[in-house]
Amino acid sequence: xxxxxxxxxxLAALARxxxxxxxxxxxxxxxxxILDAVAQVTEVAGDDVPPMSHPLPLTNVFxxxxxxxxxxxxxxxxxxxxxxxxxxxxxxxxxxxx
Amino acid sequence: xxxxxRSGAADLAARIATGEVSAREVxxxxxxxxxxxxxxxxxxxxxxxxxxxxxxxxxxxRRAAGERxxxxxxxxxxxxxxxxxxxxxxxxxxxxxxxxxxxxxSTVVRRVRDAGLVVLGxxxxxxxxxxxxxxxxxxxxTHNPWDHDRIPGGSGGGSAAALASFEAPLALGTDTxxxxxxxASVTGTVGVKPTYGGTSRYGVIAMASSLDQPGPCGRTVxxxxxxxxxxAGWDPMDSTxxxxxxxxxxxxxxxxxxxxxxxxxxxxxxxxxxxxxVNLRFREALAALEAAGAExxxxxxxxxxxxxxxxxxxxxxxxxxxxxxxxxMRYGLRVGDDGTxxxxxxxxxxxxxxxxxxxxxxxxxxxYALSSGYYDAYYGSAQKARxxxxxxxxxxxxxxxxxxxxxxxxTAFRIGERTGDPLAMYAADLCTIPSNMAGNAAGxxxxxxxxEDGLPVGFQVMAPVLADDRVYRVGAAxxxxxxxxxxxxLTDQLWARENGADENGGAL
Numbered sequence: 001x002x003x004x005x006x007x008x009x010x011l012a013a014l015a016r017x018x019x020x021x022x023x024x025x026x027x028x029x030x031x032x033x034i035l036d037a038v039a040q041v042t043e044v045a046g047d048d049v050p051p052m053s054h055p056l057p058l059t060n061v062f063x064x065x066x067x068x069x070x071x072x073x074x075x076x077x078x079x080x081x082x083x084x085x086x087x088x089x090x091x092x093x094x095x096x097x098x
Numbered sequence: 099x100x101x102x103x104r105s106g107a108a109d110l111a112a113r114i115a116t117g118e119v120s121a122r123e124v125x126x127x128x129x130x131x132x133x134x135x136x137x138x139x140x141x142x143x144x145x146x147x148x149x150x151x152x153x154x155x156x157x158x159x160r161r162a163a164g165e166r167x168x169x170x171x172x173x174x175x176x177x178x179x180x181x182x183x184x185x186x187x188x189x190x191x192x193x194x195x196x197x198x199x200x201x202x203x204s205t206v207v208r209r210v211r212d213a214g215l216v217v218l219g220x221x222x223x224x225x226x227x228x229x230x231x232x233x234x235x236x237x238x239x240t241h242n243p244w245d246h247d248r249i250p251g252g253s254g255g256g257s258a259a260a261l262a263s264f265e266a267p268l269a270l271g272t273d274t275x276x277x278x279x280x281x282a283s284v285t286g287t288v289g290v291k292p293t294y295g296g297t298s299r300y301g302v303i304a305m306a307s308s309l310d311q312p313g314p315c316g317r318t319v320x321x322x323x324x325x326x327x328x329x330a331g332w333d334p335m336d337s338t339x340x341x342x343x344x345x346x347x348x349x350x351x352x353x354x355x356x357x358x359x360x361x362x363x364x365x366x367x368x369x370x371x372x373x374x375x376v377n378l379r380f381r382e383a384l385a386a387l388e389a390a391g392a393e394x395x396x397x398x399x400x401x402x403x404x405x406x407x408x409x410x411x412x413x414x415x416x417x418x419x420x421x422x423x424x425x426x427m428r429y430g431l432r433v434g435d436d437g438t439x440x441x442x443x444x445x446x447x448x449x450x451x452x453x454x455x456x457x458x459x460x461x462x463x464x465x466y467a468l469s470s471g472y473y474d475a476y477y478g479s480a481q482k483a484r485x486x487x488x489x490x491x492x493x494x495x496x497x498x499x500x501x502x503x504x505x506x507x508x509t510a511f512r513i514g515e516r517t518g519d520p521l522a523m524y525a526a527d528l529c530t531i532p533s534n535m536a537g538n539a540a541g542x543x544x545x546x547x548x549x550e551d552g553l554p555v556g557f558q559v560m561a562p563v564l565a566d567d568r569v570y571r572v573g574a575a576x577x578x579x580x581x582x583x584x585x586x587x588l589t590d591q592l593w594a595r596e597n598g599a600d601e602n603g604g605a606l
Contacts, residue, residue, distance in 0.1 A: 008462065015418060015465045016425075017458055018446035030520060031463060037521055038407035042475050045482030052484040054308045054338075055294040055537020055563075061337040075201040081432035090427050091441045 003028050003035070102127040103264040104593055107173045107321035110267060114172035117161065121154035121172030125216050128174045132218065132265045140240045141250075141260040143179050145219035146186050150174070153216045160214070169324055169348075171214030176266040178257050179220035180227055181312070182301040183207045190303045191223040191253075193236040194424050194431045194452025204301025205333045206270060206312050213328045218266055221256030225454045226421065227277050227305045229253050230526035233517050234456040241513070242285060244553055244592060248510035251281030251526075257315050258285040262589055268325050269315040274305050275409055276506070276530025278313045279542035283505035283556025286544045286588040288322045288573065289315040291530075293563050294537030295340035298333035306416035307338075309409075309534040317589050319543065319574040323351035326566070342564060350567035354574030356390050361572070362397035362498030367529045373508045375548020379555040380504045383545040386579040387572065397498055399490035404483040405531045410524060411467050411480035412535075418464030421457070424449060459520065488536040495562045500572055503529045505542035505556030529558055539566040543573040544588040545580065554588060 005024045008031065012019040019027070073086055082089040102110070102124055113119045129147045136142055157172040177183065180190045182200035189195045203211070210217070224234035232240040232255035240255045242248040243263040250259040257269035258281030271278035273291035282289030290313050297312045304310060314325035330344040363384065368377060388394050426432040426448035427441070434447035453461070467476035494501055506526050516522040533540035538560060545557040557576060561568035581587060 003466075011462050011465045011469070013446075014469070015461050016422075016442060016446045016449055017453065017461065018443075018450040019458065020450070023450075023458070027459065027462060030459065031466070034410065034459075034463060034520060035466070038410045038476075038480075041404050041407040041411065041483045042479040044401070044404050045479060045486060049482040049485050051478060051481030052488060053481055055488075055535075056338055056340070058338060063334050071201050076428075078201070079198055079429035081426060081430070082435065088428055091435050091439055091444045093441045 003031050100597065103131055104590070105267065106318045107170055107267040107316060108318070108324060111167070111170050111173050114157065115161065115167045121157040121216060122151060124172060125150050125154035125174055125218070128218055128266055135263050136265065138241060138246055139243055139259050139263045139265070140238055141176070141221050141256045141263065141265060142219045143189060143191070143222050143237060143256070144187055149185060150216050150218050153211070157214045157216070168213045170268070170328060173215055173268060174218050174266050175210055175215040176219065176221045176257050176260040176269040177207065177217055178223055178254050178269070178271050180223060180272055180303045181207050181270060182303070183217070183220070186220060188220065188303070189236070190227070191225045191235040191237065192452065192454070192457070194448070196431065198429055200301070202301060205298035205335055206329045207301065209329050210270070215268070215328070221254070221260055221269065223256055224253035225457050226303065227253035227272055227274055228417070228456050228460055230276070230280055230523055231511075231513070231516070232256060233513065234454055236454050239513055242510045244286065244510065247512055248553065249284070249513055251284040251510065253277040254281045254289070254315070258282055258287050258289065261285065261287045261315060261317050262592060264593065267317060268321055270312065270329070271315050272302055272310055272312045273534065274309045275413065275534050276527040278315060279530045279540060279556065279558060280506045280526055282315060282542040284510035284554060286554030286592065287315060287317055288319055288541065288543055289313065290322055290326060290541035290566070290569055291533060291539065292326065292330055292566050293340070293539045295338050296344070296539070296564070296566060297330050298336040298339050300333055300335035304420040306413040307420060308416060309413060311534070317587060319354070319570055319577045320348070320351045323347040323570050340564070345564060345567040347567050347570045350570040351574045354571060354578050356387055356392040356572055356575040359392045359500070359568075359572065360498040361387060361392050361394050362494055362501045363394060364402065364501050364503045365396055365398045366400065366402045367503035371507060372504060373548060373550070375550050376504045376508060376555050379546035379548065380557060383557045383576055383580070384502070387576060390575050390579050392572070392575070395498060397494045397501060399494055399501075399532070401483065401486035401490045402532050405487050405535055406524060406528055408480040408483035408487070409527070409531045409535065410463070411476050412484065414460040414464035415467045415477050416464070418461045418468065421461055424452065456520070484535050487532055491532070491536045491538060491562070499561070500568050501560040502572070503558045505529060505558040509548045509551055509553035509555060533560050538563050539569050541569040541573055543576050545576065546588070
């Protein structure tokens with residue numbers, strides 16, 4: 001399979017990374033080589049092998065439902081790119097397509 | 099002064115506890131050392147002398163007040179810059195987090211602070227721990243103290259280089275595919291990846307959550323075990339933390355007894371494709387362990403050949419999901435917020451500007467592997483391969499106590515040598531990835547210098563889940579046997595090379 005720059009552009013859009021044309025042109029062949037190299041794993045295991053998502057067989061790990069002090073607002077907002085009235089200020093969230 | 103730098107952590111702590119030397123003097127010596135050599139090594143992204151000295155003074159005050167100090171109180175520590183720590187920047191080696199100061203401490207950092215360790219600063223790494231050389235750092239490349247033209251390994255190259263250059267006696271790392279063990283191997287130091295769930299990931303900036311594991315790094319096996327004991331153990335803040343007693347790694351490191359222990363040499367990891375000096379020193383280490391009473395057998399793990407491929411599907415998949423949090427909204431870099439661009443545009447511009455090449459590469463691969471129509475073929479198959487790798491370990495551990503291999507196929511390669519070839523870079527993790535996939539314990543220990551280039555070779559020990567003590571048992575035996583031949587540690591030879599044999603006490 002060969003990834004086209006258009007396909008890589010679509011993946012970049014899904015991943016919310018505004019890649020330049022140069023980056024797309026450079027990435028497409030690199031990804032091809034990498035995907036070719038890893039493709040052998042697609043042939044190794046049959047239907048009888050269960051998938052392993054995680055090393056530990058854990059399910060539903062809960063902590064006690066207790067009220068605890070949270071971080072101070074000022075501490076949390078200290079690292080924000082933009083702040084307004086004790087809140088994160090973000091760019092408009094509704095785009096043209098909405 | 100130089101003698102404080104060359105001392106191990108256990109020794110320093112003992113002398114601080116008796117008052118023979120103050121924690122401040124020890125911290126000062128290491129800060130001066132950083133001033134003297136870090137322009138060349140570039141191990142640290144951030145050094146905070148004031149905080150380090152204040153932490154050291156607190157230890158000295160506790161001692162003066164008659165308090166009993168812990169086994170590592172007052173010992174300087176270098177922290178990989180992927181652990182959240184209040185009061186200093188945490189960047190994960192990425193421009194997207196430049197200048198970010200976390201509002202909380204990671205559990206591991208809290209534990210080392212509570213134990214009285216003195217944090218000197220934050221060490222360099224490949225961006226978000228993605229790499230084997232620190233060349234993917236968003237800031238600069240760290241140099242291998244053995245040869246400044248060579249890479250120090252990665253991603254934890256800063257921590258390993260800090261140890262080998264005597265800037266710190268202990269360091270913290272994280273290991274997703276070998277990021278503790280491969281740097282240890284190429285710098286002649288010790289590094290252990292604990293059993294998955296053995297150390298808390300709370301406050302460690304995530305790369306691939308089912309693989310990431312914080313761990314200890316040192317120049318000696320005992321020092322590394324002492325740090326392991328401080329950081330390990332159940333943490334309710336990490337839902338994948340194991341609620342079980344920490345294996346007695348310190349006793350194992352002190353005893354170093356391999357009598358009757360069965361060591362399985364993994365047939366698939368070694369031989370052809372490995373550097374001659376790596377194969378040579380590995381075989382010598384086996385002979386030394388056999389002479390110390392271990393039994394050596396050969397074991398086959400046929401599915402390990404799929405480990406690298408499965409890893410480069412599973413890890414990027416988790417990366418693409420984990421790194422979605424860097425969205426330019428709550429913290430980190432924001433680019434292009436010009437009042438007209440929407441949130442998604444700003445997000446995409448910021449992520450393009452803030453992430454480096456390798457990070458983008460992995461996010462795109464992961465997005466592809468998880469995308470509709472490809473999920474089963476890529477991510478699904480890789481998860482099945484992971485099962486087969488874990489089964490190979492289970493089968494092997496039915497007949498042997500530990501598995502052993504070289505830590506990485508070569509010695510430190512040259513800076514720039516593999517940056518144009520991602521696959522060549524990925525191959526550095528060939529031997530270390532299987533243990534991350536299965537979630538068991540593994541460590542790398544120095545086993546000599548390759549004759550062809552005079553650079554360190556690492557010996558890897560892999561043990562079953564929660565049998566981390568066996569890793570230290572074998573590591574300590576190897577260290578003892580080789581020290582008897584060399585007259586000291588491998589890093590002592592580096593010190594002697596730089597400072598003359600006099601200061602080394604004739605160790606060569």
